[in-house]
Amino acid sequence: PRVQPVRMLPGARPRAAKPPPFVPAGQSTQMIVGADGTDDRTILASSATLYGSYGLRRVYYSAFSPIPDAASALPLRAPPLVREHRLYQADWLMRFYGYGHAEIVPGEGGLLRLDVDPKLAWALAHPERFPVDLNRAPRELLLRVPGLGVGSVDKLLQARRVRRLRPEDLRALRVPAGKVLPFVLLDGYRPPKMEAIAAPPPPAQQASLFA
Structure with a gap:
């Protein structure tokens, strides 16, 4: 049989296919970190703006790598690779732990500490916020405890609905007790004073990239 052409009804318009959304994911x-003198505070502030105002899914950080015969304005050596790692850790704190970018970087210098991760650095700089009572503190405070990740906090919240938490419960829940215990209160446990834990943080320093 002969195929009949499709007839359009009077006034009807063909439905245009919708273009796929730009970058569906x-x-x-x-x-690029270390290509100029931009400090970590400024980098994280820019990331916070991109997340909050522009809805970006992810900001990636890459340490600058010198290339031969580059422009004289570029540094001659790469920044410490650990700086890139610390920025990723700080970014994670902003996205999943409720930290503001301004509180992650110390007030002086504008650089993250390279010797400890940003979460521990924040805790050592704010001894007045510790110890945190694991049996009573809300979720947002538990997320500030060094050594406690999102999954660990959820397990602790679930366990304390059933019983009062003691030090041995941390190990049973596979929580890194060595990192957590200096910053928390539990039934039958009180940590040493924060002064015994926190040495005065050294000033953030970075060797000149243009030397």
Whole structure:
């Protein structure tokens, strides 16, 4: 049989196919770290703006790598690779732990500490916020305890609905007790004073990249 052509009804218009959304998984961007004198506070502030105002899914950080015969404005050596790692850790704290970018970086210097991770650095700089009572503290405070991740906090919240938590419960729940115990209160346990834990943080320093 002969195939009849499709007839359009009077006034009808063909339905245009909708274009696929731009980058369905969400947009991301990358920042090169150490190519100029921009400090970590400024980098994280930019990331916070990109997340909050522009809805970016992810910001990536990449340490600058010198190339031969580069422009004289570029540094001659790469920044410490650990700086890139610390920025990723700080970014994680902003996205999943409720930290503001301004509180992660110390007030002086504008650089993250390289010797400890940003969460521990924040805790050592704020001894007045510790110890945190694991049997009573809300979730947002538990997330500030060094050694406690999102999964560990959820397990602790579930366990304390059933019983009062003691030090041995941390190990049973596979929580890193060595990292957590200096910063928390539990039934039958009180940590040493924060002064015994926190040595005065050294000033953030970075060797000149242009030397």
